[in-house]
Amino acid sequence: MSRSTAPAAEPQTSPAEEAPKPPRPTYAVLNAVISDDQGGEEVLRLAMPSEPFGTAAWQMWTVGLYLARLHRHQVQPSAATLRAHLTSGVVPFPTPTARFPYGLLHDSRPTLILDLELGPLDASGWPSTSLVVVEQDTEPYGFTRVRRFRTLRATAKAVRKELDDECSRLAGKEEQRELFELAAKLCQQAGAIQQRARESASPLLGGAARESMHAEGEERERLLLELEEFCGQDAPLPDDAASASPVQTVTGHLERATEVMADGTARLYVRLAGACGTASWRADRPSVVICTARGAAARGVLALKPGTAVVVVGRAGTAVYQHEEDVRRRADTFEVLHIGVDLAAGTPAATA
Numbered sequence: 001m002s003r004s005t006a007p008a009a010e011p012q013t014s015p016a017e018e019a020p021k022p023p024r025p026t027y028a029v030l031n032a033v034i035s036d037d038q039g040g041e042e043v044l045r046l047a048m049p050s051e052p053f054g055t056a057a058w059q060m061w062t063v064g065l066y067l068a069r070l071h072r073h074q075v076q077p078s079a080a081t082l083r084a085h086l087t088s089g090v091v092p093f094p095t096p097t098a099r100f101p102y103g104l105l106h107d108s109r110p111t112l113i114l115d116l117e118l119g120p121l122d123a124s125g126w127p128s129t130s131l132v133v134v135e136q137d138t139e140p141y142g143f144t145r146v147r148r149f150r151t152l153r154a155t156a157k158a159v160r161k162e163l164d165d166e167c168s169r170l171a172g173k174e175e176q177r178e179l180f181e182l183a184a185k186l187c188q189q190a191g192a193i194q195q196r197a198r199e200s201a202s203p204l205l206g207g208a209a210r211e212s213m214h215a216e217g218e219e220r221e222r223l224l225l226e227l228e229e230f231c232g233q234d235a236p237l238p239d240d241a242a243s244a245s246p247v248q249t250v251t252g253h254l255e256r257a258t259e260v261m262a263d264g265t266a267r268l269y270v271r272l273a274g275a276c277g278t279a280s281w282r283a284d285r286p287s288v289v290i291c292t293a294r295g296a297a298a299r300g301v302l303a304l305k306p307g308t309a310v311v312v313v314g315r316a317g318t319a320v321y322q323h324e325e326d327v328r329r330r331a332d333t334f335e336v337l338h339i340g341v342d343l344a345a346g347t348p349a350a351t352a
Helices: 056-071 079-087 152-170 174-200 207-213 214-231 297-301
Strands: 029-035 041-049 112-121 127-136 143-147 247-254 266-272 289-294 311-324 325-340
Touching: 029 079, 041 079, 041 143, 056 079, 056 112, 056 127, 056 143, 056 152, 056 207, 079 127, 127 152, 174 289, 266 297, 289 297
Parallel strands: 029 112, 289 325
Antiparallel strands: 029 041, 112 127, 127 143, 247 266, 247 311, 266 289, 311 325
16 A cells, blocks of 8 residues: 655644734823913813823812812912922822823823813912813723813812712722722811811801801811821922022113002013023014012002113013903013113113
8 A cells, every 4th residue: 555645734824913902001181271360371281190090089189189278378379389289299199290282182092181270269268160070981982971060169079079989989899908098088188178168168157157067177177187197298389489480680671651450560561672691582572571560679660760771680471361352362471579770771762
């Protein structure tokens, strides 16, 4: 019997399996729009990884604590103080600190968006507050949940409720016991902050009602003091000067008569004598700079007449203001620290 000499069929090999794609990163994003009483506006957009603390409960508490610190230290909200709050270590878990220069509503990566609008402190000592919370699934055809809290009291109440729900979710899970204890502690603090916001918004409470709440008030104060020990030293929030531009000296002439604002601030217009030797002043910027002076500096400029040669020491900045209905414009400003007459300069031949 003849033996077949045909080569044996080689086993077929399947193509190499493709390596699994790494998971797509997801983020929690805080978008804060902060306005002042002069119509100026600052925008701060920061992000952090979604896991494990980039959820509504934890990051809404971060916002609530910032509002409470503004009230306690009576500091106006600003991008500088919010960034300092997020990076100071007062919050005992990660917070958004990385810049996020992408469109929030059109980017599919954020699983949480906190859209925060803050205004100046009002008569109660709290900032005007509006918060929109967007939670969404990053998968195609995923869910989206939008909630709006249009007042300070509504925001404070929502912060406490979110942490209360987080405690319920973590309860009974032994592997997350430490996380549950942290959430429970923060939920207590959120309740104290909510009650303080409620009382501040109701200054006309009767004496009997205040007496009946006195014992609870002492308990809330104790909880707030424990908050400082628990989260670290609650140092005062920095004012805007802490993050302001370097001190500069400019020279020029007063373009027009000094204006006095309702709050006592003096506004003067200085036509620059020449370019300043610092990076913040460029040749393409306007030659007339709007200067604001307060306190002793404001009183000193009232006696100066248009056309007076001046030396101004201060800090450069920008201000956003409303012009022609809803059109926002940006102007260069100069915060005056010291101002004096420039004896070495001549007076211009024609003054306004």
